[in-house]
Amino acid sequence: MGGMSRHLRRPGRTVRLRLTLLYGGFFLVCGCGLVAITYLFADHASSGSYTYGYTEPDGHRLSCGISGHPAGTAAAAAASAAHAVMGPCGAMALAQHAWEMHLLLACSGIALATTTVIAFALGWFVAGRVLRPLQTMTLATQRITERNLHERLALAGPDDELKRLADTIDDLLGRLEWAFDAQRRFVADRPVMVLMLTAADAAEERVSGLGLGADDYLAKPFHFGELVLRIRALARRQPAARPRIHRAAGIELDPQRRTATRDGRPLDLSVKEFAVLEALLRARPAVLSAEDLLQQVWDEHADPFTNTVFVTISRLRRKLGGPPVIQTQPGAGYHIS
DSSP states (O other): OGGGGGGOOOGGGOHHHHHHHHHHHHHHHHHHHHHHHHHHHHHHHTTTEEEEEEEOTTSOEEEEEEEOOOTTOOHHHHHHHHHHHHTHHHHHHHHHHHHHHHHHHHHHHHHHHHHHHHHHHHHHHHHHHHHHHHHHHHHHHHHHHHTOTTOOOOOOSSSSHHHHHHHHHHHHHHHHHHHHHHHHHHHHHSOOOOEEEESOOSHHHHHHHHHTTOSEEEESSOOHHHHHHHHHHHHHTOOOOOOOOEEETTEEEETTTTEEEETTEEOOOOHHHHHHHHHHHHHTTSOBOHHHHHHHHSOTTSOTTOOHHHHHHHHHHHHHOSSOOEEEETTTEEEEO
């Protein structure tokens, strides 16, 4: 469980960065296309008509222009044609047009670069806001799986994708908690040796697995011969079988030590009372009839019409004290609540 922290995302591989690059890259491509279209329209709109204006020393404003040159004419050929038709003034008009187009392209490039930077910053901010709940859920899930499996995300809010994802994670956490509890009960109640085979190979995961009650821990991939030797070693350490300790409603009964307690208070039970209580605990939550108890605690030759079971149950209830835990189901028998 603790190994989840090993999979923290690297800065260069975050979803936030990928979304930012996608948004900024899309904006940059669209911006370049818009600049190119604007440049072509401006060049086409002014094609074939170039005007140049200047002021003479005596203060008179003069202008001259050329026309008839289609857009896209090579610069040298256009300048030569303008010089041949209009002289130096036509060449200067063409040069001024070229300068204006260059200035338009430069200003558009600067504007595109500025807005692209803004787009990347905005994309980073928006992606962070969108992914913030996911990051919170991820950190909370890591903390829960490492320390407190009984906790849940319990995400509030509308029934959207994030809420359904959180509910799914809560359901998985519930199943995980149940699985670990079942493993603890399995290890505690049965004289078996547990060898965990798993792909989780981090040191903290080994510690967690052994802390749950496993007797050995082997991470994948492993050599089959090593697995066989580990199993043989566990078999040599196999403990002697011991009776299961029964627990329910504050009662703890140890058949091997022949002891019984209720909320830590020792119970002074007779042999038959002890056997009846053990039979009820072992069958819990099933119901045992008086005939069943006669066969298990006494013998099959006991008189089925005797009230021995009723009397023993009554004494056992008094010794157990309140609240009552042995319930009578009319027409069926007795069970531990």
